[in-house]
Amino acid sequence: MDxxxxxxxxxxxxxxxxxxxRAHRVEGSAxxxxxxxxxxxxxxxxxxxxxxRITRALLLVALALxxxxxxxxxxPRDAMVFGFAFALSAMFWLxxxxxxxxxxxxPLEGLGLLVLPLACAASLMPLAFGGVHVLAYAAAPLFxxxxxxxxxxxxxxxxxxxxxxxxxxxxxxxxxxxxVLQTNGGGWLAGWLDTLPPxxxxxxxxxxxxxxxxxxxxxxxVSGVLFSEQLLGRPLTFDHKTVFAVLSxxxxxxxxxxxxxxxxxxxxxxxxxxxxxxxxxxxxxxxRFVFExxxxxxxx
Numbered sequence: 001m002d003x004x005x006x007x008x009x010x011x012x013x014x015x016x017x018x019x020x021x022r023a024h025r026v027e028g029s030a031x032x033x034x035x036x037x038x039x040x041x042x043x044x045x046x047x048x049x050x051x052x053r054i055t056r057a058l059l060l061v062a063l064a065l066x067x068x069x070x071x072x073x074x075x076p077r078d079a080m081v082f083g084f085a086f087a088l089s090a091m092f093w094l095x096x097x098x099x100x101x102x103x104x105x106x107p108l109e110g111l112g113l114l115v116l117p118l119a120c121a122a123s124l125m126p127l128a129f130g131g132v133h134v135l136a137y138a139a140a141p142l143f144x145x146x147x148x149x150x151x152x153x154x155x156x157x158x159x160x161x162x163x164x165x166x167x168x169x170x171x172x173x174x175x176x177x178x179x180v181l182q183t184n185g186g187g188w189l190a191g192w193l194d195t196l197p198p199x200x201x202x203x204x205x206x207x208x209x210x211x212x213x214x215x216x217x218x219x220x221x222v223s224g225v226l227f228s229e230q231l232l233g234r235p236l237t238f239d240h241k242t243v244f245a246v247l248s249x250x251x252x253x254x255x256x257x258x259x260x261x262x263x264x265x266x267x268x269x270x271x272x273x274x275x276x277x278x279x280x281x282x283x284x285x286x287x288r289f290v291f292e293x294x295x296x297x298x299x300x
Contacts, residue, residue: 005069006127012062013096013120016055020113052103059100059116066093066123073126084285085125087154091285092122094155095162098209106197106205114162146223149216154280156213157252161277163206164270170199171267207259210273214252217280221249244283251276 070090074081096119102108197205224245238246255272258264264272 002069002073005065005072006124009062009065009069009123010120012058012065013116013123016058016062017113017116017120019055020109020116056100056103059096062119063093063097063100066096066119069123083126083129085122085129087151087285088122088125090151091154091158092119094152095119095158098155098159102205106201108197111162111166114165115159118162142223142227146220146227149223150220150284153213153216153220154284156209156216157277157280160206160209160213161274163202163209164273164277167199167202167206168267168270170202171270203265206273207256210252211256214249214256217245217249217252221245241283244279248276248280248283251279 066089070086070093074086074090092115096115099108099111099115103112224242251272255264255269255276259269
């Protein structure tokens, strides 16, 4: 049963990603062959409503299958199996869920071209990387709450990081590649970037995601302290996982404070977002990768 879910999930994600990239490459090639200058971003024709509905429906099916797959593989028979590959799979599943919701309100086809291939790859990673640790206290309500909050926070920050990547591409195009792209007709890269909303809209979305993720990350750290005291019988220890989690919390908090007090924006703020997300990845996914894959040591 699990292998069927793996196959269907990957086929749907991969098929949607390939279809999206082919559509943008065809559009870009057509604009390069045409002697007519490319249509500005604000006037570019959006995808047909029927095609958008079909794409969203297929993505919803993929998300449902991926969610079922995560549930059956992480929580088999009242136990819990987890590892860095499962963490990445859950992170990008939640990121794809957030993208699916956002796509109803904003034209974010360009973001989907990043989210879908990553979700496809992440959904298959548990097949390649086993050796996960079975948690004896998985049934504890406090741990389940901590686990759910932490993974939703990871998903919000993952999609925020992809927003930041798109904004860096779009800003670079506006400031340094404008003349080149206009000269050669834009190509598929121009077509990809022109599907995005204005930078100011993306910036508002980015900081909304970061704000929500920061609240959940704060709750994750607090619930982690309570979980450690009640279930493990010891206070929170400052190991590598805790240090990187606190570091990422401080970095995201500094970013939000700078945004509120000094209006931080632009490339510096976007790079800060990516650096903070890397610190968050190192806090859990990175540490488990080192222990499980490189050192072959079970971890809690």
